[in-house]
Amino acid sequence: MVGVGSRYESEAESGISHFVEHMVFKGGRRFPTARDVSEAIEGVGGVLNAATDREATVFWTRVPIAKLGLAVSVLSDMLLSPALDPEEVVKERQVVIEELRMYQDNPQDYVQIAFDALMWPDHPLGWDVAGREETVLSFTAEDCRRHLETHMLPSTLVVSIAGGFETDAAIAEIDEAIGPWSDRRRGIPEPPAPATPPSGAPLRVIRRSAEQANILVGARAPSYNDPDRHIAEILNVILGEGMSSRLFLELREHRGLVYDVHSFMSRMADTGVLGIGLACEPRQAATALQAAVVELRKLAEEPVGDAELTKAREYAKGRLLLQLEGTSALCEYAGQQLLLQGKIVEPDELVARLESVDAVQVSELAGRLLSAGLRAAVVGPFRSETRFEKAIAV
Numbered sequence: 155m156v157g158v159g160s161r162y163e164s165e166a167e168s169g170i171s172h173f174v175e176h177m178v179f180k181g182g183r184r185f186p187t188a189r190d191v192s193e194a195i196e197g198v199g200g201v202l203n204a205a206t207d208r209e210a211t212v213f214w215t216r217v218p219i220a221k222l223g224l225a226v227s228v229l230s231d232m233l234l235s236p237a238l239d240p241e242e243v244v245k246e247r248q249v250v251i252e253e254l255r256m257y258q259d260n261p262q263d264y265v266q267i268a269f270d271a272l273m274w275p276d277h278p279l280g281w282d283v284a285g286r287e288e289t290v291l292s293f294t295a296e297d298c299r300r301h302l303e304t305h306m307l308p309s310t311l312v313v314s315i316a317g318g319f320e321t322d323a324a325i326a327e328i329d330e331a332i333g334p335w336s337d338r339r340r341g342i343p344e345p346p347a348p349a350t351p352p353s354g355a356p357l358r359v360i361r362r363s364a365e366q367a368n369i370l371v372g373a374r375a376p377s378y379n380d381p382d383r384h385i386a387e388i389l390n391v392i393l394g395e396g397m398s399s400r401l402f403l404e405l406r407e408h409r410g411l412v413y414d415v416h417s418f419m420s421r422m423a424d425t426g427v428l429g430i431g432l433a434c435e436p437r438q439a440a441t442a443l444q445a446a447v448v449e450l451r452k453l454a455e456e457p458v459g460d461a462e463l464t465k466a467r468e469y470a471k472g473r474l475l476l477q478l479e480g481t482s483a484l485c486e487y488a489g490q491q492l493l494l495q496g497k498i499v500e501p502d503e504l505v506a507r508l509e510s511v512d513a514v515q516v517s518e519l520a521g522r523l524l525s526a527g528l529r530a531a532v533v534g535p536f537r538s539e540t541r542f543e544k545a546i547a548v
Contacts, residue, residue: 155489157310159208160283161346169285172206173250174298180242183235185228194228206283209422210493216482219318223327230331240295250290261368261533268358268531269370273427275354278347305343308336314489316481349425356529359539367439367534371546372429373523378421384507385515386419386428391466392458393417393450394430400449411442428523436534440541447546454520457513471505
């Protein structure tokens with residue numbers, strides 16, 4: 155895991171973190187081609203992949219325990235000795251552009267892109283992680299190399315392993331792979347631009363012919379460094395996590411307005427968002443949006459009952475503990491906490507924090523979210539914004 159993502163980029167280099175993520179799969183010193191890289195892992199039944207987010211880029215593999223040394227060798231070669239062939243850069247530009255167009259053609263993905271831009275206008279957090287076509291077309295092998303030299307540092311790299319391995323042997327293999335690289339002196343990268351308050355119009359309606367309307371509505375919420383993040387987690391569960399949540403029961407089961415409705419949390423170091431997503435028949439879109447906002451308003455106005463609060467706590471606790479039974483989730487849990495927060499919080503401590511959340515805290519947080527103002531993105535066959543403006547007015 156590397157502590158760099160799209161929020162570290164300037165407008166001219168938007169998407170470079172994601173592009174570099176693609177390029178390191180093209181080969182390195184020990185595994186010189188993309189085929190060599192993939193066959194090394196897949197040849198032992200393993201899986202190799204990566205993902206770029208706003209604050210981190212994750213490169214991961216899952217292999218049989220006897221092949222741990224191979225996994226370390228492949229990943230370290232990709233990241234520390236990438237080939238970055240200029241001819242491969244030219245080919246990969248078009249691959250990434252096709253990826254961008256795929257997301258733009260999918261209304262569920264496109265509404266997320268529009269929503270992010272509304273939540274963090276004119277800020278790297280609001281830009282598409284994959285960049286724009288014009289920036290992708292400008293990237294060179296030297297740009298990729300400079301990005302890695304600037305951001306790929308011992309202070310920004312975390313290696314996380316989970317499974318039935320011998321600890322001393324694993325540490326020795328990692329030290330052998332990255333020791334010489336980590337001993338070199340380097341500069342300190344510039345910190346990312348801090349999050350700024352949202353500004354401009356709170357609503358964007360994108361007209362597009364479609365059988366369904368796709369809507370995201372939400373507000374700024376606690377960051378992953380904010381003590382209130384656990385309150386936000388319980389609020390999110392009550393509002394829209396699972397089939398027993400308020401949004402699902404009201405909008406789908408009771409009123410039949412939607413097929414898909416849910417809420418979600420997105421958290422960064424100094425900001426976050428609580429959002430509601432739904433998809434429905436366009437003629438019902440404004441009604442469904444208003445109904446979703448009403449459910450959030452109810453949480454601010456009426457304290458949650460004991461039974462519902464207990465269920466939400468148990469849901470959040472159980473989901474966490476079940477996830478950590480898998481090695482992949484455990485590996486990600488430990489690595490991301492160490493990378494982004496500088497320490498690993500034990501699951502028992504997280505469970506205790508979730509159990510401490512009370513009904514008053516949930517209502518107060520819901521009220522603060524509403525007071526900060528809702529912002530919404532809508533994709534569908536609409537000519538007017540008026541009904542949607544009324545729906546998000548608090």
